[in-house]
Amino acid sequence: MVDVTHGAIGSVPPAEVPEMDLYHPHSWWTKYVFSQDAKVIAIQYSGTAIAIGMVALVLSWLMRLQLGFPGTFDFITPEAYYQFITMHGMIMVVYLLTALFLGGFGNYLIPLMVGARDMVFPYANMLSYWIYLLAVLVLVASFFAPGGPTGAGWTLYPPQAIMTGTPGGQQSGIILMLVSLILFVIGFTMGGLNYVVTVLQARTRGMTLMRLPLTVWGIFTATVMALLAFPALLVACVMMLFDRLLGTSFFMPAVVEMGEQLRTNGGSPILFQHLFWFFGHPEVYIVALPAFGIVSDLIATHARKNIFGYRMMVWAIVGIGALSFIVWAHHMYVSGMDPYFGFFFATTTLIIAVPTAIKVYNWILTLWRGDIHLTIPMLFALAFIVTFVNGGLTGLFLGNVVVDVPLSDTMFVVAHFHMVMGVAPITVIFGAIYHWYPKITGRMLNEALGQFHFWVTFLGAYLIFFPMHYVGLMGVPRRYSELGDMALMTDSAHDLNAFISIMAFIVGFAQLVFLFNLVWSIRHGKEAGPNPWRATTLEWQTEHTPPRHGNFGKELPIVYRWAYDYSVPGAKEDYIAQNDPGEYGAPGAHA
Amino acid sequence: MTVIVVALMVVFGIAGWWLSQQRLMSKPWLESGSVAAYPGTESGPMPMAKVGLGILLAVVGCLFALFTSAYSMRMEYADWSSMPVPPLLWVNTGILMLSSVALQCALVAARNGHRDLVRLALATGGLTAIAFLAGQLVVWRELEATGYFLTANPANSFFYLITGMHGLHIVGGLVGLGRTTARAWDRATPRDRLTLSVELSAMYWHFLLIVWLALVVVLAGWAESFIGICRQLLT
Numbered sequence: 001m002v003d004v005t006h007g008a009i010g011s012v013p014p015a016e017v018p019e020m021d022l023y024h025p026h027s028w029w030t031k032y033v034f035s036q037d038a039k040v041i042a043i044q045y046s047g048t049a050i051a052i053g054m055v056a057l058v059l060s061w062l063m064r065l066q067l068g069f070p071g072t073f074d075f076i077t078p079e080a081y082y083q084f085i086t087m088h089g090m091i092m093v094v095y096l097l098t099a100l101f102l103g104g105f106g107n108y109l110i111p112l113m114v115g116a117r118d119m120v121f122p123y124a125n126m127l128s129y130w131i132y133l134l135a136v137l138v139l140v141a142s143f144f145a146p147g148g149p150t151g152a153g154w155t156l157y158p159p160q161a162i163m164t165g166t167p168g169g170q171q172s173g174i175i176l177m178l179v180s181l182i183l184f185v186i187g188f189t190m191g192g193l194n195y196v197v198t199v200l201q202a203r204t205r206g207m208t209l210m211r212l213p214l215t216v217w218g219i220f221t222a223t224v225m226a227l228l229a230f231p232a233l234l235v236a237c238v239m240m241l242f243d244r245l246l247g248t249s250f251f252m253p254a255v256v257e258m259g260e261q262l263r264t265n266g267g268s269p270i271l272f273q274h275l276f277w278f279f280g281h282p283e284v285y286i287v288a289l290p291a292f293g294i295v296s297d298l299i300a301t302h303a304r305k306n307i308f309g310y311r312m313m314v315w316a317i318v319g320i321g322a323l324s325f326i327v328w329a330h331h332m333y334v335s336g337m338d339p340y341f342g343f344f345f346a347t348t349t350l351i352i353a354v355p356t357a358i359k360v361y362n363w364i365l366t367l368w369r370g371d372i373h374l375t376i377p378m379l380f381a382l383a384f385i386v387t388f389v390n391g392g393l394t395g396l397f398l399g400n401v402v403v404d405v406p407l408s409d410t411m412f413v414v415a416h417f418h419m420v421m422g423v424a425p426i427t428v429i430f431g432a433i434y435h436w437y438p439k440i441t442g443r444m445l446n447e448a449l450g451q452f453h454f455w456v457t458f459l460g461a462y463l464i465f466f467p468m469h470y471v472g473l474m475g476v477p478r479r480y481s482e483l484g485d486m487a488l489m490t491d492s493a494h495d496l497n498a499f500i501s502i503m504a505f506i507v508g509f510a511q512l513v514f515l516f517n518l519v520w521s522i523r524h525g526k527e528a529g530p531n532p533w534r535a536t537t538l539e540w541q542t543e544h545t546p547p548r549h550g551n552f553g554k555e556l557p558i559v560y561r562w563a564y565d566y567s568v569p570g571a572k573e574d575y576i577a578q579n580d581p582g583e584y585g586a587p588g589a590h591a
Numbered sequence: 592m593t594v595i596v597v598a599l600m601v602v603f604g605i606a607g608w609w610l611s612q613q614r615l616m617s618k619p620w621l622e623s624g625s626v627a628a629y630p631g632t633e634s635g636p637m638p639m640a641k642v643g644l645g646i647l648l649a650v651v652g653c654l655f656a657l658f659t660s661a662y663s664m665r666m667e668y669a670d671w672s673s674m675p676v677p678p679l680l681w682v683n684t685g686i687l688m689l690s691s692v693a694l695q696c697a698l699v700a701a702r703n704g705h706r707d708l709v710r711l712a713l714a715t716g717g718l719t720a721i722a723f724l725a726g727q728l729v730v731w732r733e734l735e736a737t738g739y740f741l742t743a744n745p746a747n748s749f750f751y752l753i754t755g756m757h758g759l760h761i762v763g764g765l766v767g768l769g770r771t772t773a774r775a776w777d778r779a780t781p782r783d784r785l786t787l788s789v790e791l792s793a794m795y796w797h798f799l800l801i802v803w804l805a806l807v808v809v810l811a812g813w814a815e816s817f818i819g820i821c822r823q824l825l826t
Contacts (some may be wrong), residue, residue, distance in 0.1 A: 189650060201635065208617075210614060210617050210619045231653045238756075268668060275665070314615065484720060564620070
């Protein structure tokens with residue numbers, strides 16, 4: 001491609017990006033509550049997501065109490081256990097991870113990183129948050145509904161999801177769940193349009209696509225995927241709502257329940273599975289791609305080295321995004337599908353490992369001979385790489401039909417899934433919060449508490465999920481609240497289960513330390529200054545810290561280089577900011 | 592799931608074509624310097640609202656492709672019995688076409704700056720769209736009166752579900768059209784702002800018309816027979 005000679009630089013007119021009609025807040029309400037500022041919306045999204053995530057954390061404790069010490073706690077009935085599973089899974093995947101990565105980090109970072117004043121449709125952005133909050137409230141309401149929340153499992157498979165035997169199936173639990181999901185999709189679509197159009201149309205001068213930080217690439221691609229995949233969830237939810245409320249037979253086969261023939265007839269539960277997983281598999285990457293992007297930036301910044309293979313990283317993100325739409329049926333190997341069909345999906349599943357492996361190599365090669373600072377964001381980034389590789393390897397096992405079939409109903413799948421989609425993205429979220437907290441609040445998070453939080457979380461997560469693989473390989477099935485003294489529940493399996501439960505409590509409590517740190521440091525943290533990590537990207541170059549409404553000063557920054565100019569030989573400092581004209585002089589100097 | 596996969600291929604095709612214009616092969620680490628050296632890589636000149644609407648339409652297209660996918664998969668089960676197309680549906684289709692034509696006229700008038708014509712055409716478009724919705728309700732009534740209840744057969748369930756979803760999108764469009772019409776009556780609206788507003792409405796309307804025509808083809812069973820003919824030709 002063209003290597004640009006320095007003479008080729010014409011004069012750069014000052015930022016011509018027009019001042020968007022920003023709605024400047026006039027009162028406390030419009031500034032902090034009904035705000036149209038993406039940064040405030042980001043914090044609202046994050047706060048809500050973390051709050052509902054804490055509910056899901058407590059639910060996981062309750063489940064572990066039952067699994068570790070079966071029969072000890074009377075209030076955990078089998079029905080309650082299923083409700084805990086369902087709500088834990090749904091909250092963590094949809095209402096915490098998706099909302100936090102896209103609604104939280106997307107809102108905060110996209111406008112700042114691309115050099116825009118705000119999202120392009122601030123009003124729709126505000127609406128997006130409030131609809132999300134409504135979705136969360138409807139979900140929470142189901143805990144208090146008669147019969148409690150749905151216990152259908154987080155995949156909500158019909159027909160059991162809407163039948164009498166399932167908790168909430170014939171009460172309001174499942175209805176509230178479906179309504180909440182529909183609201184979530186509508187709210188997300190409003191936000192998603194914002195994120196995509198902002199990246200497409202509101203980049204500042206000089207910010208070509210290939211100069212975008214990988215964080216933006218990850219969030220952007222994930223948002224495009226989410227916009228295309230969430231409609232499948234919407235369709236599945238609407239159709240199931242029809243089945244449940246109006247008695248149609250989209251998914252409901254002929255069923256005899258308690259000796260009585262139901263009015264439904266001939267429906268196809270498999271149809272639901274196709275729709276659900278057409279959303280469900282891209283969802284994995286909707287969560288993973290922002291994590292990939294963010295971790296790339298964390299590693300480059302804290303190892304003071306340019307990212308290895310930037311182009312390859314971008315292509316891999318786009319490639320993974322496209323491929324993830326043709327692997328959905330690998331979640332359905334045990335649904336009795338045509339073996340050739342399964343073979344096709346096993347192949348596509350294994351192909352997706354190629355771009356993913358490229359990314360892992362590039363992270364490691366970025367670290368290679370870098371000036372690694374073991375800051376807390378870096379520690380979490382390293383933890384992510386290790387965990388993601390671990391979880392990814394068991395994914396290769398499960399991607400093969402013959403291996404998946406015997407393992408499909410065991411705790412092995414639970415362990416795999418939590419490694420790759422639970423622990424891995426959560427470590428990135430923590431790393432990202434430690435990294436950007438100084439920009440959001442102007443103060444650093446407490447280092448000692450952070451170290452404590454990292455080591456307990458990282459080691460603890462492994463002590464939870466590594467043994468779980470073994471429990472699964474021993475044949476212990478998932479989804480059962482109690483197995484009693486079956487042959488496969490040996491003493492060692494019981495002991496491992498108890499151990500896992502105790503570790504789950506310890507790791508859970510470490511998160512309280514983190515929450516304390518978040519609150520405490522707002523007032524008592526060390527002053528951070530505008531750019532404590534000496535990073536290159538635009539969000540660290542704002543006039544004010546934290547950035548005010550409008551993000552940048554009078555003029556938008558002009559971008560002269562990519563986001564990874566670290567340790568450039570001959571440069572004054574070990575980083576060159578993206579808007580640093582360097583040897584090209586100030587804007588207009590060449591006129 | 593063939594329908595949605597095909598729809599996605601179209602979306603991916605467009606996205607891929609756009610990406611191929613963005614110098615994805617460039618080596619940004621060698622190319623520091625002013626943007627003036629890299630023409631065509633900045634944010635495009637298209638209005639943001641138009642880009643936003645384009646993406647929204649892709650999402651809506653996927654939504655209906657998914658409904659169609661579910662329809663064609665459910666169709667293969669034994670209890671399916673197709674339902675006749677009520678003749679009134681053709682009248683409604685005609686009305687929706689008229690609505691689209693009216694909005695196209697509004698767009699032409701807006702570009703030429705004839706504000707009175709814009710108002711007339713927008714009002715016509717809105718009223719015909721409302722007439723379409725009323726017609727759809729009549730179709731539902733007729734079907735129910737002749738025993739094609741929602742739960743009687745999955746074909747019926749899908750008919751009500753899909754036409755209902757399409758109707759909801761028209762209602763959403765009417766909200767936007769209402770705002771456009773209000774702008775057309777407001778003398779303070781600058782001309783290019785009004786033109787953009789009308790253009791967006793027209794875009795949405797044409798898209799929903801295309802979706803509707805595709806849905807009619809599916810619901811009337813023509814898609815099925817067309818695929819049958821293709822299969823015969825191939826074998």
